[in-house]
Amino acid sequence: xxxxxxxxxxxxxxxxxxxxxxxxxxxxxxxxxxxxxxxxxxxxxxxxxxxxxxxxxxxxxxxxxxxxxxxxxxxxxxxxxxxxxxxxxxxxxxxxxxxxxxxxxxxxxxxxxxxxxxxxxxxxxxxxxxxxxxxxxxxxxxxxxxxxxxxxxxxxxxxxxxxxxxxxxxxxxxxxxxxxxxxxxxxxxxxxxxxxxxxxxxxxxxxxxxxxxxxxxxxxxxxx
Amino acid sequence: xxxxxxxxxxxxxxxxxxxxxxxxxxxxxxxxxxxxxxxxxxxxxxxxxxxxxxxxxxxxxxxxxxxxxxxxxxxxxxxxxxxxxxxxxxxxxxxxxxxxxxxxxxxxxxxxxxxxxxxxxxxxxxxxxxxxxxxxxxxxxxxxxxxxxxxxxxxxxxxxxxxxxxxxxxxxxxxxxxxxxxxxxxxxxxxxxxxxxxxxxxxxxxxxxxxxxxxxxxxxxxxxxxxxxxxxxxxxxxxxxxxxxxxxxxx
Numbered sequence: 244x245x246x247x248x249x250x251x252x253x254x255x256x257x258x259x260x261x262x263x264x265x266x267x268x269x270x271x272x273x274x275x276x277x278x279x280x281x282x283x284x285x286x287x288x289x290x291x292x293x294x295x296x297x298x299x300x301x302x303x304x305x306x307x308x309x310x311x312x313x314x315x316x317x318x319x320x321x322x323x324x325x326x327x328x329x330x331x332x333x334x335x336x337x338x339x340x341x342x343x344x345x346x347x348x349x350x351x352x353x354x355x356x357x358x359x360x361x362x363x364x365x366x367x368x369x370x371x372x373x374x375x376x377x378x379x380x381x382x383x384x385x386x387x388x389x390x391x392x393x394x395x396x397x398x399x400x401x402x403x404x405x406x407x408x409x410x411x412x413x414x415x416x417x418x419x420x421x422x423x424x425x426x427x428x429x430x431x432x433x434x435x436x437x438x439x440x441x442x443x444x445x446x447x448x449x450x451x452x453x454x455x456x457x458x459x460x461x462x463x464x465x466x467x
Numbered sequence: 468x469x470x471x472x473x474x475x476x477x478x479x480x481x482x483x484x485x486x487x488x489x490x491x492x493x494x495x496x497x498x499x500x501x502x503x504x505x506x507x508x509x510x511x512x513x514x515x516x517x518x519x520x521x522x523x524x525x526x527x528x529x530x531x532x533x534x535x536x537x538x539x540x541x542x543x544x545x546x547x548x549x550x551x552x553x554x555x556x557x558x559x560x561x562x563x564x565x566x567x568x569x570x571x572x573x574x575x576x577x578x579x580x581x582x583x584x585x586x587x588x589x590x591x592x593x594x595x596x597x598x599x600x601x602x603x604x605x606x607x608x609x610x611x612x613x614x615x616x617x618x619x620x621x622x623x624x625x626x627x628x629x630x631x632x633x634x635x636x637x638x639x640x641x642x643x644x645x646x647x648x649x650x651x652x653x654x655x656x657x658x659x660x661x662x663x664x665x666x667x668x669x670x671x672x673x674x675x676x677x678x679x680x681x682x683x684x685x686x687x688x689x690x691x692x693x694x695x696x697x698x699x700x701x702x703x704x705x706x707x708x709x710x711x712x713x714x715x716x717x718x
Contacts, residue, residue, distance in 0.1 A: 393632055397612060397625050407611050411629065414604040415636050418643035425647060446639070457632050460549075464624045
């Protein structure tokens, strides 16, 4: 089987598995909505306040939702042994990991992107800022899947890796949060956002190139 | 050259030279530390703006320097252990991590103590403080991963991958935080003007930094040696060593 076909077969397999288990993509999405909806309740519903905190709140919600869904990236494949079979194929594991990360993004990142305009509405974000928010989510959520993959690959062999996973992954998410929320904040203030978007794009390019390699190395260690 | 390095990294050889190194590093650390403290606390002038509280710098800057230096050491040792499978490098990295975390913590605490009289607040979201806080989380994640995998070799290799991922990320985190804080605070007033530090202040700073570095080397080497002994309990050289110790003790 050629590499391209193997990758696309893996992608299709992961997607159909996710479609059959609706909770896998629905639960993080609901979590995302809930977390964001809690903030107006905890603070106060003053539109100006909500508008100021909206970029940070939406992005922190996205980070946490991504964290929740990370485990599904390798957990079930690790438990039933199919991950080991993937590592044994003649294809480079890093590229298979890339296909899996992409499937994970389609299942967990893309729904966040589609839900975000609604949340932006709840938090009073202006329409041009919403556009920037969507751009940052489009650039940033794949990053979350790619970087998070390293953390999952390191902890997948552990019985209780959940809390440790957040300790490993969240510090690495800091630049994404800063640039993404900063871009939306700038857009609200009517300032230029190209700098942050360029940084996010550069980080994404870097992560696509390097993160699968680290994930593959970590997986081989966990599979030992 | 390579053969020589490899021989130095063999457990038995390492045990021998690291003992000597730790001993010398310890004594020099004490010597430099005492003289550094003398210059820092007594024989250096108070700052014309900051007064006596500038003396916190002589602990704060070495701690901050070591927090980064130790992470770089861990990353370098991790690379060595992953590429050449040198076990001693694993132990050195594992021994370094708690020391690095403590120095990071110390840098944060002294930063807060310094911040109170200078900025009027224990904590401000200054770029360096924030980056240091995230570095502390990186350390804790490394230690957490290391301690939660039971099998020692697997734990060491997994932690090594994490350290390398971390070291790629540190500059990115650092610059993103710097950029974020200048965006939020305008031209930062908190930045401590340092380029032309007079010799009377630079001298204790250098002494203290060197002393702290040597202290780190001593502790890390001693920890690594203890770990080495516990891992190689069944090997012949450890048995010989223990037998020799017991023999000399009974005499």
